[in-house]
Amino acid sequence: MPLVYLVVRVAEADDVWGIIWRARTAELALGTLALALTVTLLSLILGIGLAVAAVQASGGRPWMVGVLATPLAVPSYLTGFAWTRLFPGFEGFWAAVLVLTVACYPLILLPVAAALGGSGRALTDVARTLGRGPIRTFATVTLRQLRPAAVGGALLVALYVLGDFGGPASVRFESFTVGIYNAYNGAFDRVLPAVYSVILIAAALVLATVERRARRADSRPLSAVQTAARGADPRARALAWVAMLATLTVAIVIPVAALIREIVQSRRLAGRSTGEILAWAWPDVAATLGYAGIGALVVTALALPIALYTAKPPRRGAGLVEKVSYLGYTLPGVTVGLAVVFVGIRLGRDFYLTPGLLIACYAMLFLPMAVAPIRTGFDATAGSLSDAARTLGAGPWSVLWRVRLPLVAPGIAAGAMLAALAIAKELPATLLLRPIGTSTLATHMWSLSNDGASGEAAVLGLILMAVAAVPAAVLSTLLLSNGGRQ
Known part of the structure; x- marks a missing residue:
């Protein structure tokens, strides 16, 4: 659907190549590319480092991963808002790097922590007994085991940076998405943003190709042998705690402090009790939970067959299927939203501005977020356990249901x-496609902030963080506990 919309819009352009090769396009492309590369590299370092710190160096308590994953609950535009309010002059390229890095590193932290919890220490112990030091063992053994999970997370990070609008816009950094938004809302130009979106699609295809080739190099599944964990060195343990606390301060403490300050200074909230405030916010909470839950079920159901088909062993056309599944995620939400509006109007009023159309838009945008971790799991189960089940007489469907899916x-x-x-944090597409009379925490918060009601917007921001943080912590516990038993 977005591709059809873009083709129609690009066909209206008189000089597509002139738009592509002009200086403004090159400036946006170089800035966006530099931002994506920098954020992806820093997210890899931070995500892998914090996963090792939480799972191994600091005792392996599952709740640590959950706490470290809570920045997923903080929209990038909310982090940017907090830092700019507390620190005037916080803007530009490196400000965007900080805002997006703290928003994206959990995309690598979670799959890497799950891989660490399920890979065991057998190969690491063997390397240590053969005389390799801890650093060399980590570089040659542990990182090789974690590479499939880390590469899949890195692709999500890069695609997120390419398509994110709120983070760069909040710190006044111009990326492709900001250029698209300005063209839509400034000159009401539909052709220029469509050309920019096609460039983003080309970038997404390149990223998906690089990630798939890197994944093919990892032909060996993770070790499933578990041995007793050794206590970490006291200095390593102390360094792990310092790194985790510093990260949480930047990603969580500062945004929360900024929101609380806005609430305290708000005149509109003066004299209102906590119960009144919660009753006022409940319709937005219910709508957010409903769309997030139903949307997640739909996205996961669509991701399962794609992940199974694109996992090892390689199948004909798997690369094309995988690349196409990533296209919606790299497009800005406003582009996909307008594409859905373009088609939804033509389908009739009965379908336009309905929950079903909004859920369909969520599926286009966030399908890769479910495909990547599911496919990584299928890759890890494509070895000896599946082969053993087949030799014992199990058919393909039996192996899938009884062996692979549980793992x-x-x-x-x-x-x-x-x-x-x-889905809970998504803003531009929800603004365009939400049913009349319905608002989510993100859309209502955006409207209030535009109206100058920063205190009430801060209340909804805190609630959104709390709502999204709970499943992150619960799932992190599930990941490590299940990983330790497999």
Whole structure:
């Protein structure tokens, strides 16, 4: 649907190549590329490092991963708002890097932590007994085991950065998405944003190709042998705690402090009790939970066959299927939303501005968030256990239902949770397609902030963070507990 819309709009352009090769397009492309590469690299370092710190160096308590994953509940535009309010002059490229990195590193932290919890220490212990030091063992053994999960998460991070609008806009950094938004809302130009969106699609195809080739190099599944964990060195343990606390301060404490300050200084909230405030916010909470839950179920159901088909062993056309599934995620929400509006109007009023149309838009936008962790789980179960089941007489469907799907359950849950969190935070497409009279926490918060009601917007922001943080913590516990038993 978005592709049809873009083709129609690009066909209206008089000089497509002139738009592509002009200086303004090059400026946006280089800035967006630099931002995506920098955020992806920093998210890899931070996500892997924090996963190791939480699972191994600091004792392996599952709730640590849940706490470290809570930045998923904070929209990038909310983080940018908080930092700019507390620190005037916080803007530009490096401000966008910070805002997006703290928003994206959990996309790598969660799958890597799940891989660490389920991979065991057998290979690591063997490397240590053969004389390799801890650093060399980590670089040559542990990272190789974690690479499939980390690469899949890195692709999601890069695609998120390409398509995100709120984070860069909140710190006044111009990326492709900001250029698209300005063209839509400034000159009401539909051709220029369509050309920009096609460029983003080309970038998404390149990223998906690179990720698939990197995944093919990982032909060996994770070790499933579990041995007793050794206590970490006291200095490593202390460093792990410092890193985790510093990250949470930047990602959570500062945004929460900014929101609380706005609430305290708000005149509109003066004299209102907590019960009154919660009753006022409840319709938005109910709508957010409903759309996030139903949307996550739909996205996960669509992601399962795609992940199974694109997992190992390679199948004909799997690369094309996988690439197409990523296209919606790299497009800005406003582009996909307008594409759905374009088609929805032509389908008739009975379908336009209905919950079903909004859920369909969510499926286009967030399908890769479920495909990546589920596919990684299928890759890890494509080895000896499946072969053993077949030699014992189990057919393909029996192996799938009785062996592979139970082992992939943590990945399925991770994909569903990531999709639910993304849906709960989604803003531009929801603004365009929500049914009349319905608002979510994100859309109502956006409207209030535009109207100058920053205190009430801060209340909804805190509630959104609390609502989204609970499934992150619960799922993190599931990931590590299941991983430790497999």
